[in-house]
Amino acid sequence: MNLAQEVPKELKKFAAVMDKLAYRNGSYSDVFSDNLDYMLACFLTTGDKERAEQLQKKYKGEYALFDELLKEYIMCMNDVLGGNKSWYDGLGTIYETISSHWKSSALGQFFTPCALVDAMTFMTLGEDEQGFGKRVLDNCCGSGRMLISAHAHAPGNYQFGSDIDPICTKMTAINMMLHGCVGEVSCMDSLAYTWKFGYRINTHLNRVGVPTIEHIEKFEDSYFYVKDKECKVVEPPKPKERGKYEPAKMEPTILQNGQMSLF
Template sequence: MASPHVDVDDLIATLEQIRQRGHSAHTVFRDWVELMLFALQRRDEPYLEILEGYRERADMDQPDGQRSADLFANAFGQLQERMAETDADVLGAVYEEYGMSSDAFGQHFTPHPVCEMMAEISGIVDDSETDGRQTVLDPACGSGRMLLVGARHQPTSLFVGQDKDPLCAKMAALNCCFFNIDAYIVQGDSLTVKYQRAWQTSHSPMGGSVRELDEDETEDLRDSLTAAFENMAKEQSKDDASQASEAQNVNVSTLSGREQASLLAFDSDH
């Protein structure tokens, strides 16, 4: 269920007015997400193409402010207001709550308090001790909730989220834009390192922006991230080997009698 401190009833009521005109809940939510994403990228053609599906006579006969296009826009405004009030993943909460009555949704995201705890355990809340900019990765990001929590603690980091579900990836891209985060959001399988699409969101004093990468940029992103993670794994392997070597070179004479006996017993077993 949605996080208890995020009330999305009014938002769902607005989307429900559209659904009752002959659309499925999943279609309405998906189109709402894509309309917001296209609007923020100023992509008029696909935006208008979606709205063509909501121009039935019963809809066009509605008074001003009650047509589906107006209701989608109203829901966008309600979303922004609720995010400002809660500083939370309201979009993901709407997805969870609205999807309860639909088999087409079928995903539930990590609750906000658990995200806070996971960020603390993983060290995201600590000041970075690394040189240069820190990168925070969530390989199954859902709506990007973990990235939002991490960005509150380390706003200057670069965040990378990936999810194989197209709708989740789009929600994560929107959230990173809404919360003014420098991030890359990838639609693709983290295990097979396959990227279908990718979006870049950028921080600025005027607010976040979002753009979809083209095929070449997406491939370059995949190559650069793969190389970075491979290098990180190699460095970690070197550190582990160094620590193991140091452990083997412990001066036995500095150990207590019981510690020396335990070490000798261990060596005799090997």
């Protein structure tokens, strides 16, 4: 069994190239993760020379196949979005296929089905949400399906995502970039409030028309950053009667962009 046999028709050429790479270069999960790094480097404004050299050393003569993977994926996106679909998450589909068929894989997540994603989008965003520069936030973004669906339904808004999984963060960055979303995604634990890395997506798209990805160098530059001293938890008053408690209250803080936060 190989990957090309398990994926939908539109992804078979892409998967066939992954089969070649995985045959002699480790697991599908390793190849998939390395491919995400390669795709990111191709669109990073700074490139990623160090990662490119690591991949060249690892894959040797087959390193050129990553360029073929990128070409096949863009052609797949072009064909699918040229049909009757307004968004497409091929990376998420590949990710799920690998995790469900190869037990040795390091992957292990399954994402919200596309039809349900669109249903949730329609329930959340009304017809008047288009083009008003509002902010769409998904704190457990997975491969970014909710964000690209929201963009397809109501373009002109800003998309922001975060996920604790580095692979999910990278998939979301690529998906947002290819779909023309403007915003950012961070790899972080939103509950523990620990940040690892992040990307700013298509910052210059409206001005120059070129899709780009930029590194967010430090947490303070991220949309998700809130100073600890601005976040206060108000302790609940002592119960007047035994067994009766009032819930704790969170004092909201206002970010620089005007969004209310309860971090």
